[in-house]
Each structure stands twice: as structure tokens, then as C-alpha cells.
Amino acid sequence: MGDPFTLIADFLRDLLLGFGLDPGLTTAILKFVGAAVTATIALTLTFFTIWLERKLIARFQDRLGPNRVGPYGLFQTVADFAKLLTKEVLVPEGADRSVFMIAPLLVVMSVVGLWAVVPFAPTLFGSDINVGVLYLVSIGSVGTLGIMMAGLSSNNKYALLGAFRTVAMMLSYAVPMILTLLIPTMLAGSMGLTKIVEAQNPVWFVILSPIAAFIFYISSLAEVGRTPFDLMEAESEIVAGFHIEYSGISFGMFFVAEFLHAFTIAVLTVTLFFGGWQGPGAEAFPILGFVYFLIKTAILYFVIIWIRATFPRLRIDTINSISWKILTPLALAAVIFTAIIDKLTPGDGWARVPLHLAGSVILIGLTLIAFRAYARSIRKQSEGSGKSLAQTSEAGS
Amino acid sequence: MHEPWIFIAFLIPLGIILPATAIGLNRLLAPRKPNPIKQSTYECGMETVGDTWVQLKGQYYIFGLIFLIFDIEAVFLFPWAVAYQQLQLYMVLEGIFFILLLAGGLLYAWRRGALEWV
Amino acid sequence: MTVLQIIFLGISVIIVIGALMTVSSPNLVHAALWLILALAGVAAIFVLLEASFLAVVQVAVYIDAISILIVIAVMLTRRAMGETERQINRSWLLAAFAAFMVFSGILSLFSQVPQLANTPSDLVESSEFYIQELGKALVNVDQSIIPFEVASVLLLAAMIGAIFIARPPERAGGDS
Numbered sequence: 231m232g233d234p235f236t237l238i239a240d241f242l243r244d245l246l247l248g249f250g251l252d253p254g255l256t257t258a259i260l261k262f263v264g265a266a267v268t269a270t271i272a273l274t275l276t277f278f279t280i281w282l283e284r285k286l287i288a289r290f291q292d293r294l295g296p297n298r299v300g301p302y303g304l305f306q307t308v309a310d311f312a313k314l315l316t317k318e319v320l321v322p323e324g325a326d327r328s329v330f331m332i333a334p335l336l337v338v339m340s341v342v343g344l345w346a347v348v349p350f351a352p353t354l355f356g357s358d359i360n361v362g363v364l365y366l367v368s369i370g371s372v373g374t375l376g377i378m379m380a381g382l383s384s385n386n387k388y389a390l391l392g393a394f395r396t397v398a399m400m401l402s403y404a405v406p407m408i409l410t411l412l413i414p415t416m417l418a419g420s421m422g423l424t425k426i427v428e429a430q431n432p433v434w435f436v437i438l439s440p441i442a443a444f445i446f447y448i449s450s451l452a453e454v455g456r457t458p459f460d461l462m463e464a465e466s467e468i469v470a471g472f473h474i475e476y477s478g479i480s481f482g483m484f485f486v487a488e489f490l491h492a493f494t495i496a497v498l499t500v501t502l503f504f505g506g507w508q509g510p511g512a513e514a515f516p517i518l519g520f521v522y523f524l525i526k527t528a529i530l531y532f533v534i535i536w537i538r539a540t541f542p543r544l545r546i547d548t549i550n551s552i553s554w555k556i557l558t559p560l561a562l563a564a565v566i567f568t569a570i571i572d573k574l575t576p577g578d579g580w581a582r583v584p585l586h587l588a589g590s591v592i593l594i595g596l597t598l599i600a601f602r603a604y605a606r607s608i609r610k611q612s613e614g615s616g617k618s619l620a621q622t623s624e625a626g627s
Numbered sequence: 628m629h630e631p632w633i634f635i636a637f638l639i640p641l642g643i644i645l646p647a648t649a650i651g652l653n654r655l656l657a658p659r660k661p662n663p664i665k666q667s668t669y670e671c672g673m674e675t676v677g678d679t680w681v682q683l684k685g686q687y688y689i690f691g692l693i694f695l696i697f698d699i700e701a702v703f704l705f706p707w708a709v710a711y712q713q714l715q716l717y718m719v720l721e722g723i724f725f726i727l728l729l730a731g732g733l734l735y736a737w738r739r740g741a742l743e744w745v
Numbered sequence: 746m747t748v749l750q751i752i753f754l755g756i757s758v759i760i761v762i763g764a765l766m767t768v769s770s771p772n773l774v775h776a777a778l779w780l781i782l783a784l785a786g787v788a789a790i791f792v793l794l795e796a797s798f799l800a801v802v803q804v805a806v807y808i809d810a811i812s813i814l815i816v817i818a819v820m821l822t823r824r825a826m827g828e829t830e831r832q833i834n835r836s837w838l839l840a841a842f843a844a845f846m847v848f849s850g851i852l853s854l855f856s857q858v859p860q861l862a863n864t865p866s867d868l869v870e871s872s873e874f875y876i877q878e879l880g881k882a883l884v885n886v887d888q889s890i891i892p893f894e895v896a897s898v899l900l901l902a903a904m905i906g907a908i909f910i911a912r913p914p915e916r917a918g919g920d921s
Contacts, residue, residue, distance in 0.1 A: 269645055346639075550744045569719050731901060
């Protein structure tokens with residue numbers, strides 16, 4: 231009753247075996263069907279998330295948003311897709327044609343590949359590889375390569391500059407992201423995402439290490455290049471960044487990849503830090519676990535949209551400073567704190583929460599003190615040379 | 628043992644094939660009327676001046692190098708993190724010593740101004 | 746031939762093509778991209794050998810970090826796009842001969858190692874176990890603690906050296 235996923239898989243398996251296929255081939259066919267369904271659902275989901283995001287952003291800004299095509303404008307994205315599909319794909323003169331066409335495919339691939347290891351419910355996951363966390367890091371960064379290829383092949387200065395800015399930012403933010411991924415690995419004693427989710431019973435890792443969850447969330451946002459980290463499309467500086475020369479459906483693919491990646495961030499954060507499908511009764515009824523998973527994902531995705539609607543874009547030097555000077559040291563400190571505290575804490579479950587929380591509080595306190603000292607030194611500097619600074623800025627403008 | 632990877636081996640090609648299908652569909656549906664002005668590189672509506680090749684800053688390379696070093700550090704640390712539950716305290720401290728050395732490297736880069744975006 | 750062998754052959758062909766195109770492509774950026782294809786093929790071979798940890802490390806370190814570094818270096822040093830130069834010079838025959846000799850030397854060396862002839866079919870434990878054992882071995886005083894810490898010193902030295910070369914002291918000082 232509660233487990234339709236295994237039921238469907240078993241039904242298909244029996245059906246294929248009934249045709250007289252050998253078990254190995256049957257497994258392969260089932261995996262292929264699963265992969266096809268995953269990829270299709272992931273890509274179709276973007277139709278919905280793009281609409282949702284436009285609608286929500288509009289509401290944040292006191293507008294109506296898309297409301298013409300279909301009920302509540304629900305089919306607006308479908309119409310947009312149809313239009314992009316029938317638009318000419320321009321390849322600029324002097325562009326590196328094959329690289330130019332491959333780049334968007336790679337970017338989409340890197341996002342879809344992330345979905346392979348996510349456990350959506352106790353019995354619903356694509357593959358349970360034992361190196362899941364590192365797999366996420368490596369396949370996710372292939373997108374960086376796609377962006378660089380797009381910039382290199384476009385034969386356009388803005389595209390090149392935008393691509394390299396983006397690559398610099400993605401490299402910067404990959405460092406704290408990888409470091410924080412050590413914490414769930416450490417606490418679960420495994421890199422497999424299924425094991426990580428199972429280890430979050432009864433305590434979610436976000437409670438044990440809120441700093442790690444925060445850093446992961448923020449640096450993933452930067453990896454995608456959402457506002458406030460969207461300097462790759464800073465129109466006033468580099469027009470549209472690396473995809474300036476893309477048109478039609480090729481541009482659409484970058485768009486799809488970005489929006490799907492934003493949703494995937496919510497999925498991954500839920501899996502790694504917010505207990506995945508964990509919830510009351512989820513073990514017994516996998517479908518319930520799937521519902522919990524969707525609810526948590528929806529909440530985190532809403533926060534992503536909220537952030538996008540709220541914060542202005544950061545400057546490139548600020549962006550890189552945040553990564554190297556705040557998030558990376560903080561991530562290193564969080565790994566060290568968690569490693570020591572968890573070794574010292576006796577017991578399991580809720581018993582280890584107080585010490586972990588105390589550690590987080592101390593760490594946050596130290597960070598705030600460091601911020602304060604830094605702000606003081608800045609203020610002192612600007613007081614010392616305040617006049618000359620004002621003059622130079624006037625002269626500069 | 629290969630079984631979990633079969634799914635990935637299917638999913639990753641599908642991740643390329645599905646968008647490629649969309650682009651192929653575009654080939655069938657969309658008009659194709661190239662002309663020199665349409666094909667020219669976009670540069671704020673003006674004619675493109677000079678070569679596309681722009682001199683990049685050395686900063687990109689430094690960021691790339693620091694990223695590479697932290698990446699390798701993480702690769703060393705992940706097995707340590709997987710085995711963490713079964714390690715004694717002094718073994719955990721060895722891993723932390725490893726992290727601290729690298730943190731020293733980061734501090735050096737910071738003091739030398741290599742992290743500034745100039 | 747089993748399915749695995751067919752897959753292995755297919756991946757090997759991709760790797761060889763990638764490697765050949767890397768050395769023969771006149772365009773430096775294309776050469777870097779072909780190199781990435783070859784490296785990705787190696788990662789797939791690791792998966793076939795049930796070394797999943799090495800496979801993801803191959804992608805994470807080589808494809809994500811090193812190849813991007815290579816492309817940035819190409820962009821920094823010279824005009825890379827659309828460059829056409831002669832790919833071979835006078836001594837290419839000599840070089841090909843040397844490469845062949847090295848390859849056959851390595852091959853004959855490997856063929857004398859008896860363990861390589863066995864098929865490693867007795868990997869009974871889950872490979873989770875192997876990563877755990879690796880992690881324990883890295884910090885075990887009796888095993889590889891020294892290489893582990895030396896590796897960190899080496900990484901530190903690499904980082905300091907890179908920054909020192911990229912940013913000579915006279916530029917770094919000042920008020921920062």
C-alpha cells in the first residue's frame with residue numbers, strides 16, 4: 231500500500247522476465263527506464279519551477295506575473311518553450327561551431343547528473359553509490375567546464391570575460407562547499423547519500439551543524455549564479471555574460487539548466503542536512519517519506535526565490551572575498567569543531583546535540599568578534615584617509 | 628558492484644541526448660536565414676573592434692591554483708571522514724593537523740594579498 | 746566477449762582517440778578539450794575496475810581543477826583561438842620511436858608482474874569498506890601517517906610557491 235515504487239519496479243521486472251529475457255538484461259532495461267523517467271521528470275519540472283519563480287517574484291514585487299496562458303498563467307513556460315524552439319539558433323561569425331553547440335548540452339548534463347544519487351524516498355533512488363558526496367562535487371563542476379566552453383567558443387569579448395568571471399566565482403565557492411560536505415560524511419560515516427539520510431534519524435544534521443548547512447546552501451547558490459551572485463549576467467558590465475551569443479533553444483538550455491540547478495540545490499540541501507525523507511512514519515510508508523521530502527524541498531526552494539527577490543547583486547571583488555575570507559575559514563573551523571566535539575560527545579541521538587550546539591554558538595560568536603574587529607580596522611582606515619578617499623571617488627566618477 | 632553505476636551510465640548520456648533532441652527539433656522547426664550582419668558578434672550594437680582575445684588577469688590563475696590545492700586536500704580528507712566513526716581521538720587530531728596546515732597556506736595567501744580581486 | 750569487455754573496448758577507443766587528437770589538434774583550446782575527453786574516459790575505466798573512489802577523484806581533480814587550470818593558463822600565455830601552427834617538426838620520427846620504446850618497455854615490465862595476470866574477482870566486501878580502510882590507513886601510526894602529513898606539507902609548499910611566483914614580494918606589501 232505505502233510503497234508504490236517497489237511495486238511498480240517489481241511489476242515491470244516480472245513482466246520483462248515473463249517475456250523470457252535474462253535477469254541481467256532485465257536489470258539493465260529497468261535501470262534505463264528509471265534513468266529516462268528521472269531525466270524527463272527533472273527537465274519537465276523546470277516548466278513548472280520557472281512559472282513558479284516568475285509568479286512568486288512578481289508577487290514579491292507587487293506585480294501579477296504571468297497570467298494569460300492557461301489558468302494562473304500556468305502554461306506560460308510551455309508557450310515560451312515553443313517560441314524558443316522555433317527561433318533561429320545563430321552561430322556568430324568566427325565562433326568555434328562544435329564547441330559552441332556542445333557547451334549547453336554539458337551544462338544541462340551536469341545538472342541532470344546530480345539527480346542520479348538523490349534518495350527521494352526510502353525505496354526510491356536512482357543509484358546508491360558509496361561515493362555519492364564526491365560524485366555530487368565532481369559532476370556538478372562539469373557545468374563549470376560547459377560555461378568555460380561557451381565563453382571560449384563565442385568569439386565575443388563579453389562572453390569571454392563573463393565566462394572567466396563565472397569560472398573564478400565557481401572555483402571560489404566550490405572550496406567551502408566541498409569542505410562543508412566533509413561534515414555530513416563525518417557524522418554519517420559514509421559518502422553514500424542513502425546512508426547519510428538514514429543517519430539523520432532522529433537528529434537532522436542541520437541541528438548538529440547549522441553553520442555547515444548555511445555555508446553549503448550559500449555556496450551552492452553561488453555555484454548556480456543566482457542573485458545575489460549573478461554577476462555573470464551583470465548587464466551593465468558585461469551585457470549577458472557567457473551566453474550572450476546564444477539564441478533560440480541553445481539559450482533555452484542554459485536557462486533550463488540554471489532553474490533546474492536552483493531546484494536541485496534545495497533537493498541536495500534537504501538530503502544532506504534536513505533529513506531527506508525522514509519524518510514520522512516514513513520508514514513504514516515510503517510514499518509518506520516522499521511527501522515529507524517534497525514539503526522540505528518546497529520550503530527551501532521558496533527561500534531561494536525569496537533571497538533572489540530580496541538581495542541586490544554583489545560586486546565581483548566582494549563576492550570573491552566572501553568566499554575566500556569568510557566562508558572558507560568558517561568551513562575549515564566548522565570541520566575542526568565538529569570533528570573534535572563529535573569525538574568527545576558520549577552517546578547517540580539527541581544526547582550529542584547540546585555540545586554540538588554549544589560549539590556552533592562559540593564559532594558564530596568568534597566569527598562576529600572577527601567581523602567587528604575587521605569593521606573597526608576599516609573604519610579607522612577610512613577616518614585616517616577619509617578626505618582623500620572622498621576626493622578620489624569624486625575624481626573617479 | 629557495478630549495478631549502481633548502470634543507472635548513472637544511462638542518466639548522463641540521457642542528460643546530453645535530451646537537450647540535443649530539443650536542439651535537433653529546433654533545426655527542423657526554425658528558419659535558417661543567415662546573413663553577415665546577423666552573424667556578426669554582438670558588441671553593444673557597434674562594429675566589433677579588435678580581436679576577441681583579451682588579456683586575462685593573473686588572478687584567475689591564482690584562484691585556480693588555490694582551488695586545485697583545496698580540491699586535493701578534500702580528496703585526502705574524505706576517506707578520513709568516512710572512517711571517522713572508528714578512529715581514536717589522536718587519529719582525528721592528525722586529520723585536523725592536516726587541515727590546519729592547509730589553513731596556514733590560506734592565511735599566507737591572504738596576508739600576501741593573493742585573495743584580493745584587484 | 747562479455748558486455749563488460751565490449752564497454753571496456755569502447756571506452757579505450759574513446760581514450761585513444763582523445764589522446765591522439767590532444768597531440769595533433771592545431772588549436773590549443775581544442776587540444777585541452779580532447780584531453781578532458783581522454784581523462785573522462787579514464788574515469789569510466791576506473792568505474793569498470795570497481796574503483797569508484799578513484800573514478801570520482803579523477804573527475805573532481807583532473808576534469809574540474811587541472812583542466813580548467815590548463816585552459817586558464819593557455820588563455821593567459823598566448824593567443825590561443827584559431828591558432829594554426831605546424832604540428833610536427835623534423836625530429837617527429839625520433840620522438841615516435843622513443844615513445845614506442847618507452848611504451849613497450851613498460852608493457853614488458855608489467856607483463857612480468859604475476860599478480861596482474863589474475864582476475865580480481867574476490868572483491869567480496871562492499872567498496873564502502875575499502876574507503877573506510879583507506880581512511881584508517883591514512884591516519885594509522887603503523888601505516889601511512891607519514892605520507893599523509895607529508896602530502897599536506899607538500900600541498901602547503903605548492904600553494905606558497907605558486908603564490909610567491911605569481912605575486913613577487915615587492916607588489917604585495919603596502920597597506921593591504
